[in-house]
Amino acid sequence: MSDLVPLTGEPLALDLVNTRPTVGELLATPEDLRAWVAMQAERLPDAPEKITPTELAAVHAVREHAARALEHGRHGTRPSQTDLDALNEAQRSAPAISEVAWNGTGLTVTRRRGGSSAEQLAAWLAEATAELLADPAITRIRQCEADDCVLLFLPAHPRRRWCSAARCGNRMRVARHYQRNRAG
Template sequence: MRDANGRDTRLALDLALTVRHDGHGGVADDLTEPAGLTAWVRAHADDLPDAAAQPADEDTLAAVLRLRAAIRALFARAVRPGEPSPADAARLLPVPEALRRLNEAAARRPTVPVLEWADGGAPVLRRRAAAGGDDLVAALAQAAIGFLASPDRERLRACHAPRCVRYFLKEHPRQEWCKPSCGNRARVARHHERHRRPA
């Protein structure tokens, strides 16, 4: 089982990655309707078990999209001095607005500290939702806060391969793109650019 930071990192990134390139030079959005959000939540049922049990509605979708815009704006801030994702560059929320949205969404689900102490182990503090307070938007906001406040934030990068709009965690010092196919597209684009220039 992953620790809280691992879950936070994955949920926050996966929500941001519901905005992606469509393979044809445009941007696609996996969350354009409640059914898309329902499918996404069910794919993350291990981290969002209460939310996965019920289908999303229009209000929940709207709240998640507002939260995603805030998260992507804060991701753009986190990758500075690098450039943000091209999908965000022209429409970033101001940071104070993004922070306000994120914190208000997180407050929709109060959490309580819980002490766990296995035989032979050290006591561990965990945070759990208060009874009756499990809300999808709050869970996602709290995961994003956990990620942005963790050391993983320092590894966050925007992929600048042609047509890519993804954020990723840099796994090794020479990594420049989110996946090998993006690296290939970037090298091909550079090759074509060099051969187009007059000698």
Template sequence: MSLTLDFVSTIRAQRSGLTDQLADVAGLTAWAREHAAALDLDPAFSATEELRAEAVRLRQAVRALFARAVAPGPPSRADAADLPGFAESLALVNARALAVPRAPQLSWDGEPSLASVTAAPAEPAVRLLGALATAAVEFLAGPERELLRTCQAPRCVLYYVKEHPRQEWCSTSCGNRARAARHYREHKK
């Protein structure tokens, strides 16, 4: 899964309702440490409440752009009513991406590979937000955007990239849940 999909998927549906991995500082710290290499962060990174609030604001902006990208399909049911406007979201994502420019670097350990590194020194919090915004820009400007979908399974609120023509859900378990719900509706009498 891409960094951007992982980031917007920090809002998930559980049996008990929606859960937010970024609901507290510990959650953001754990999520950022899990993605430290992609975010150009020290694995011992620790978040602050201010950074958590900014990360949630950025996530909502990216989710608003995702909602626009899947249109005319429906946006995620998780927060469709609470998303910021399109222009505001676009401006925020672009501003965060500009705050810490990233540059491509070539490494050659047997085979050439491409890495993206921070082009200017910056504080870890600024690097985190900049890397997330840059990943969102690259995702939404890339070919995967055309394959972006909202999972329509009952209780699911995730976005996913459609990997084959017949894929309708984000996962096998969501497909099973959707088929079971359809069966129940058809046989309920």
């Protein structure tokens, strides 16, 4: 698996932070963000179909604040007030409502946000970060043990060591095998 393909499947806030690996930027262009949003479609309601530089800048800002706040949270220390305020402001810019509608046979509730598409996308990501920050599981978040990897994950199994067995796990096993065979 290429390091240029974003990992998905962790809590949404971690998937966002993990779009900035050791080398490169996985959300460098509006098209990169559009592709990432498409991968997260089930978790990002009403995501804009057209991504502009404005949406990209809003997501980058939330990602930076989320990364710093999560780093503190996973170590059990207090995040900076600046980062918390920025995450709260992103949510306030596009408040969410539970929209009630009749579908012909019953009532449905759909969560929607106001604001511009940039504000909405940033708000969904800031909300996902806020939920993870308040989750007691935050202290179980780990950084990948591969030498050249900074990606974070929330292990379902306590022995998990890598962000991805296919990405870093294989690379580390191959490196160990090479070192053993080279030494012998």
